[in-house]
Amino acid sequence: MFTLDSRLQQDTLLIGDFPLCRLLLMNDASYPWFILVPRREAVSELFQLDNADQQALWLETTRLAETLKDAFVADKMNVATLGNVVSQLHMHVIVRRREDAAWPAPVWGKHPAKAYEPEQIAAVRERLRLVLTEDFCFAEG
Incomplete structure (x- = not known):
């Protein structure tokens, strides 16, 4: 049975599910920062997934990165x-822009997270609704 790590649960907002992965939004409005978590029990390494799940993870990751690059006008995608x-x-999938708070350094530990306001979350969800339709199930909220 899949259980989301408590730290991920605490630091993210649920967006929905791809066939393999749960899609989360890091609760830091400084960056469009998404996290894909394969819904598999006790997996900490890529090689612990079977071949089909490894391929599915890569397909979902690249599909998400491509979608986010266009939807959020990225200068670079960090995966x-x-x-x-x-x-x-x-899997972290982060939209980077030259004018973001940490550019060109990594986003980790650069500043305290700035939590999303409810209207910002709604705007992110709506932007994704326009581009993620096929085989993606949005969570309520």
């Missing part, structure tokens, strides 16, 4: 799986 703090396998 990474680190897991040094949260061991549960998760």
Whole structure:
């Protein structure tokens, strides 16, 4: 049974589900920062997924990155799986712009997170609703 790591649950907002991954939004309005978490039990490394799930994760990641690049007008997309703090396998997909608060450095630890306001969350969800339709299920809210 899939359970989301408590740190991810605390730091993110639920957007919905792809066939394999749960899509989360990092609760930091400084960046459009998304996280994909494969809905598989006790997986901390890519190689622990079977071949089909590895391919699905990569397809969902690249599809999301391409969609976000266009929807949020990115200068660069940052895609990474680190897991040094949260061991549960998760893929960061971050929209970067030259004028963002941390450019060109990594976003981690640059400043305290600036929580999204409800209207900002609604705007992100609406932007995604326009581009994520096929095989994506939005969470209520």
